[in-house]
């Protein structure tokens with residue numbers, strides 16, 4: 208059994224002798240040849256692996272000048288393995304724009320629409336063996352900035368925006384990349400680079416598939432929609448199986464011998480070495496402690512890299528223990544996946560499977576909604592199964608179950624209302640200001656979208672609109688401000704919850720622009736509340 212687990216782990220890892228392991232990686236990263244560790248691992252090799260490894264043997268690796276020259280002589284700049292392409296179904300003016308009442312927001316939405324042209328990429332042909340790319344057959348949309356490749360969970364919000372813009376070809380092609388990857392690897396890695404192997408991200412393929420299916424139905428393409436489910440079902444099920452087998456714990460081990468047939472889920476990873484793209488950050492914290500590297504990569508799998516949510520002492524990354532936490536968001540995503548699998552089974556006439564996934568979703572939902580709900584703080588809380596404790600602190604993910612069949616009580620809504628009033632720039636990630644990017648003061652568009660959708664599901668449209676307006680205010684004012692500052696309007700990956708017109712910060716890298724999921728979320732809000740949204744009032748300095 209132990210041997211089997213070890214073999215599974217080793218095969219899941221990336222063993223590339225330059226981009227994932229070895230002396231070259233160690234030296235280039237620790238000598239800080241580049242400010243951002245991701246730059247080196249995104250470069251293209253000018254020669255074969257063997258030739259480069261042979262050249263390496265001839266230089267003085269302690270001499271930074273020689274190492275710098277070695278990199279310049281043997282590698283081409285980061286990102287040269289990608290090409291920008293124009294999406295075949297790009298529309299200058301998508302239909303939804305006509306439904307936006309305020310003229311300025313309408314103009315802004317057209318500007319955002321143009322950004323799709325900057326974010327659509329494909330890998331150059333024939334370079335698979337020279338770079339760290341994880342090959343996929345179709346074009347894709349990237350987040351932007353240092354994120355030159357697609358990211359798993361980001362893609363859900365990107366696709367939401369594409370569906371609203373009726374860019375079905377683009378959306379389907381990206382989903383097909385995921386189906387291709389699952390059929391090859393059994394799971395979808397964190398992002399489209401080999402160094403992201405061994406960890407995935409929040410599992411959203413079933414929801415992506417469902418959203419595209421619904422979009423096609425609403426567009427009157429019933430036959431195509433059904434065929435799409437036929438093509439996707441196997442891969443969606445395979446991914447569900449992956450989490451069921453590799454990321455779960457039997458519920459009865461935690462809740463007094465009840466629910467023995469139900470699993471609860473936690474983020475984890477198959478990696479026991481420093482992240483190649485954040486090599487220095489990890490060795491300076493991990494000091495060769497492979498358990499810590501494992502927990503750090505599990506944190507990256509959660510998409511919340513990093514946050515006090517995963518820290519035992521709620522303060523420092525050194526205390527990270529991601530894999531011990533049964534998290535509210537992951538369990539919500541898994542229940543949604545079960546529900547989607549049940550409805551796909553229905554479309555395909557697979558009655559036994561439909562009953563299986565229906566029953567599983569009901570049982571898992573019952574545990575999450577009931578046992579994880581804190582009747583004093585009126586939120587669902589993460590559970591640490593090592594310490595046998597719930598984390599009672601505020602995290603935006605505590606409200607994700609509003610997307611399920613929750614019956615939110617009035618206290619929960621009142622709490623959320625206060626947060627929305629207190630933070631004009633969107634719901635904050637947490638209330639701890641630690642310098643980590645998934646903490647205060649950052650407000651992330653995808654988390655806000657999940658809460659807005661949850662509020663809509665719970666008949667709280669007015670509150671959903673208020674939060675939507677806050678998100679729009681911040682993104683719109685930051686966009687205008689960047690025009691003044693840099694002569695170009697930018698969408699940011701994250702914003703500051705405490706003030707309008709300020710982007711987010713903190714974490715391991717500079718705040719990035721682009722930005723895939725922000726564009727998707729903003730388009731989704733403009734489409735949902737286009738008639739009600741007001742023109743943002745931006746602070747004077749803008």
Ligand SMILES: OC[C@H]1O[C@H](O[C@H]2O[C@H](CO)[C@@H](O)[C@H](O)[C@H]2O)[C@H](O)[C@@H](O)[C@@H]1O
Nearest residue numbers: 350354358361397484485507510511512
């Ligand atoms: O390079 C550091 C980390 O960067 C990524 O994480 C962040 O950006 C992603 C793309 O937008 C996003 O999906 C993630 O939620 C962010 O925290 C990457 O995913 C990490 O694995 C990587 O270590």
